[in-house]
Amino acid sequence: MKNLFLFAATLSVAVCASATDLDLKIAYYSKVITPEGVTREARYEDTMxxxxxxxxxMRVLPAHAAEHHDDQPGAHKHFNHVVLARHVVQEGGKTRIEFIDAHDKDVVxxxxxxxxxxxFDGSWDHAYYLLDSKRLKTMPLSSRPSAVAGARWRxxxxxxxxxxxxxxxQRQIPLAIESGDKAGTFVNRVDITVQPGLTRDLPWQKLKGYSQKEFADFLD
Incomplete structure (x- = not known):
């Protein structure tokens, strides 16, 4: 019986540890109404x-999006970080960021x-939790109902x-983030969807043979 309890405790710890590993789809939306009465809206999605x-x-690009590469000899290659994979790493308490160009097999x-x-603001907290977790703790709980078990509005x-x-x-992740002004002149919303299962073939483990480059290599 004692061994059974030890096994259950070990399993519980393992489940809690794995709960922080997530595959996510993130949808961003913003709307601004200018003083001239012009409404500007923007939408895009990332996977994480x-x-x-x-x-x-990684940014979710439309199917018809064409890749543009400077393949001509002598052409200056431009760096567009938005369309590249973004890899934030924390090692030894230090945070760093790199971008991966799968087409040219470069790590920048x-x-x-x-x-x-x-x-990038340099914050591991923002990258990992998609917000400032310390600031979140200071936000009061809301009476707004939640349709998701274990999730509460603040x-x-x-x-x-x-x-x-x-x-x-439980999963230590926001499922929705909203901000704006009460006058309705601007609003931002982020919807985070936890994907079923976990990716096992992790992309940062497949960078062997990629060239190591610096941001300065792409400056004019």
Whole structure:
């Protein structure tokens, strides 16, 4: 019986540990209404693999999107990080980011001084949880009902601005993030969908033979 309890405890720990490993689909939406009455909307989607020490994100591109490569001899190659795989790594308490060009088999390392040019704030917390987890804890629980078991809404309003997060406690991930102003001049929403199962063939384990490059290699 004692061994059975030990097995159950071990299994419980293993389940809790694996709960942080997630495959996600992330849908972004934003709307802005200008003072001139013009409404601008934007939508895009990413896929994300979240594992211990690794966050791998890729933009979902339309089927008709053509790849543009500077294949002509002497042509200067441009770096468009948006369409490349984004790999955030945490090792020894330090966070780094690199982009992977599967077409040219390049791994492009980004120095901290260039993080702003690739829309990265240097935070492992933001990359792994998709938000500031410490700030989340300061947000009061909301009375807004949740249709997802184990997920609860938190929200904050201040000076006409609002933040709302549907947080899944078990999987430690937001399922929805909303922000905007009460006047309705702008709104942002992120919907996160946990995919069934986990990818076993992890892309960062298949980079052997890729060239190692620096961000400076692509500067004019």
């Amino acid at each position: 693999l979240r594992r211990a020490g690794h966050v791998w994100t 390392a980004i120095p901290p001084s260039e993080y702003g040019n690739v829309s 929200e904050r309003e201040d000076k006409g601005l609002f933040e709302r997060v549907l947080w899944d406690d």
